[in-house]
Amino acid sequence: GPRRIALMNQKGGVGKTTTTVNIAAAIAELGTPVLLVDLDPQAHASLHLGVDDSSEATSVYDILLDPTEIFDAPIEVKPNLWLLRSETDLAAAETELSQETDRYARLREALEAVEDRFGFVLLDCPPSLGLLTLNGLNAAQEVLIPMQAQFLALQGVGKLLETVQLVSQQLNPDLRVSGIVLCMFDGQTTHAQEVVADLEAYLESQRETETPWRGAKLYQPPIRRNIKLAECPSFGQTIFEYAPWAPGAADYRRIAEALLAEHGGA
Amino acid sequence: GPRRIALMNQKGGVGKTTTTVNIAAAIAELGTPVLLVDLDPQAHASLHLGVDDSSEATSVYDILLDPTEIFDAPIEVKPNLWLLRSETDLAAAETELSQETDRYARLREALEAVEDRFGFVLLDCPPSLGLLTLNGLNAAQEVLIPMQAQFLALQGVGKLLETVQLVSQQLNPDLRVSGIVLCMFDGQTTHAQEVVADLEAYLESQRETETPWRGAKLYQPPIRRNIKLAECPSFGQTIFEYAPWAPGAADYRRIAEALLAEHGGA
Ligand SMILES: Nc1ncnc2c1ncn2[C@@H]1O[C@H](COP(=O)(O)OP(=O)(O)OP(=O)(O)O)[C@@H](O)[C@H]1O
Numbered sequence: 158g159p160r161r162i163a164l165m166n167q168k169g170g171v172g173k174t175t176t177t178v179n180i181a182a183a184i185a186e187l188g189t190p191v192l193l194v195d196l197d198p199q200a201h202a203s204l205h206l207g208v209d210d211s212s213e214a215t216s217v218y219d220i221l222l223d224p225t226e227i228f229d230a231p232i233e234v235k236p237n238l239w240l241l242r243s244e245t246d247l248a249a250a251e252t253e254l255s256q257e258t259d260r261y262a263r264l265r266e267a268l269e270a271v272e273d274r275f276g277f278v279l280l281d282c283p284p285s286l287g288l289l290t291l292n293g294l295n296a297a298q299e300v301l302i303p304m305q306a307q308f309l310a311l312q313g314v315g316k317l318l319e320t321v322q323l324v325s326q327q328l329n330p331d332l333r334v335s336g337i338v339l340c341m342f343d344g345q346t347t348h349a350q351e352v353v354a355d356l357e358a359y360l361e362s363q364r365e366t367e368t369p370w371r372g373a374k375l376y377q378p379p380i381r382r383n384i385k386l387a388e389c390p391s392f393g394q395t396i397f398e399y400a401p402w403a404p405g406a407a408d409y410r411r412i413a414e415a416l417l418a419e420h421g422g423a
Numbered sequence: 424g425p426r427r428i429a430l431m432n433q434k435g436g437v438g439k440t441t442t443t444v445n446i447a448a449a450i451a452e453l454g455t456p457v458l459l460v461d462l463d464p465q466a467h468a469s470l471h472l473g474v475d476d477s478s479e480a481t482s483v484y485d486i487l488l489d490p491t492e493i494f495d496a497p498i499e500v501k502p503n504l505w506l507l508r509s510e511t512d513l514a515a516a517e518t519e520l521s522q523e524t525d526r527y528a529r530l531r532e533a534l535e536a537v538e539d540r541f542g543f544v545l546l547d548c549p550p551s552l553g554l555l556t557l558n559g560l561n562a563a564q565e566v567l568i569p570m571q572a573q574f575l576a577l578q579g580v581g582k583l584l585e586t587v588q589l590v591s592q593q594l595n596p597d598l599r600v601s602g603i604v605l606c607m608f609d610g611q612t613t614h615a616q617e618v619v620a621d622l623e624a625y626l627e628s629q630r631e632t633e634t635p636w637r638g639a640k641l642y643q644p645p646i647r648r649n650i651k652l653a654e655c656p657s658f659g660q661t662i663f664e665y666a667p668w669a670p671g672a673a674d675y676r677r678i679a680e681a682l683l684a685e686h687g688g689a
């Protein structure tokens with residue numbers, strides 16, 4: 158089956174969507190079919206790829222209510238790049254499913270029925286640790302954590318890993334944290350370098366543990382801040398269509414290559 | 424009574440906390456007592472001011488469960504700068520209060536009992552439109568929207584204003600949107616300039632309406648990206664303590680002066 162990777166971080170605006178879209182696009186460009194699952198009611202990944210609420214395609218919301226609707230849900234938005242879109246109504250899912258005993262397993266159930274069409278499934282999670290992110294973590298085998306090399310960003314990592322631990326203990330024992338992708342990186346500052354050093358020391362200290370993040374690494378290179386990455390969503394384009402020679406394109410291409418070079422995941 | 428201003432934006436990582444802390448600090452430095460209410464379970468404003476979960480002080484969580492606990496809750500963290508701290512347990516409030524008929528009014532009720540001690544009350548909202556933000560909007564008379572001059576940021580503004588409209592219709596008819604504070608601004612790029620032009624055109628188009636944002640403006644100056652603003656939280660300091668000559672300090676001081684120059688709010 159495909160590698161199934163949840164991109165999560167409960168902190169907002171750290172680069173989850175930008176990272177999911179552009180890693181997916183880079184892998185698709187290299188010829189491997191990729192499914193991007195947009196799990197955020199804000200639907201920014203869908204918007205980024207030119208798909209909004211007016212789309213007729215079955216959405217993640219429909220899938221959570223009825224997993225059997227999955228079969229014609231993915232839409233091919235770019236060559237080899239398929240999207241299971243989100244929509245604003247997805248915000249209602251948490252309340253609507255709150256009494257269902259299988260509410261954390263519905264996405265996994267749906268994806269199992271179609272995943273063999275793809276080499277990668279990338280799940281863009283919302284900035285929270287609620288039902289949608291938990292469905293994403295339960296449907297994945299790996300976790301990538303996009304984050305910024307800043308003090309306040311470090312504060313949230315403990316809670317994030319606690320959630321991964323809970324999911325691996327109670328729902329999904331195969332779940333592993335593959336690593337961290339540093340976004341909007343400003344390597345010039347000592348602040349960023351100190352945060353990187355803190356992260357590397359922490360990951361090193363966890364190597365001999367039994368935790369899901371014992372194999373986690375800092376992916377190289379960090380993604381530099383590059384305005385082109387913020388501009389291309391307004392044209393419904395990935396960075397590779399909009400500015401293929403920009404630093405943002407080079408950085409995400411190298412992260413995608415680092416992922417592809419791994420054998421079967423962390 | 425004081426000016427009560429909610430700083431809100433459901434999009435994460437846009438600069439709400441940085442803006443609330445540093446505007447509060449600037450006003451406090453000028454001699455006006457300010458109360459900063461940290462409404463985010465992430466408690467980044469509290470952390471920024473050196474107060475974490477180990478603090479014994481009454482928190483916003485305690486206040487939502489029992490508004491009469493407000494009287495000794497605010498702590499003076501810097502001269503004239505008072506904090507009603509958050510804590511991680513605040514994440515439970517939404518569930519715990521979900522059946523209470525007055526659950527959107529508890530913060531307002533508590534603050535009314537102490538607000539005359541202050542010239543300003545600034546409320547730092549979490550990145551969501553749930554119970555905590557709704558308490559913040561109901562307890563305020565004004566809304567400031569920190570946001571980034573980027574395409575994906577524009578997408579969320581409609582939903583944000585819809586929420587303000589709902590609160591003003593159903594809970595708090597005095598609520599007005601005073602305006603927008605642009606954060607992490609990179610004025611060099613045409614992208615940012617286009618977003619600013621879009622925002623100005625939109626605000627202009629709303630002048631003759633009956634909406635709560637008919638008087639909203641773009642505050643000047645935009646806050647430039649400045650690494651010092653991201654560094655000072657790790658020392659429990661405001662920008663004025665950490666780097667008083669930095670561009671970030673100058674920009675937030677000017678925003679505070681713009682606010683102080685207004686008479687009794689929007
Ligand atoms: N390397 C970068 N350089 C410049 N801008 C970037 C970069 N990465 C992301 N951005 C911009 O920063 C903003 C936040 O990024 P993004 O939407 O990917 O974060 P997110 O974690 O998915 O946010 P949310 O928590 O709201 O889902 C967007 O406007 C995006 O275009």
Ligand SMILES: Nc1ncnc2c1ncn2[C@@H]1O[C@H](COP(=O)(O)OP(=O)(O)OP(=O)(O)O)[C@@H](O)[C@H]1O
Pocket residue numbers: 168169307308309310434435436437438439440441442463465467548549550606607608646647648649650651652653654656671
């Ligand atoms: N002008 C700026 N220049 C550089 N860094 C900034 C600036 N403003 C904010 N930051 C940094 O960006 C990150 C996000 O800012 P902040 O925490 O204020 O956003 P927020 O909207 O409160 O986030 P959340 O939605 O999580 O509450 C923080 O690490 C902060 O230090």
Ligand SMILES: [Mg+2]
Pocket residue numbers: 173174175197201202281282283
């Ligand atoms: Mg996102």
Ligand SMILES: [Mg+2]
Pocket residue numbers: 439440441463467468547548549
């Ligand atoms: Mg904040």
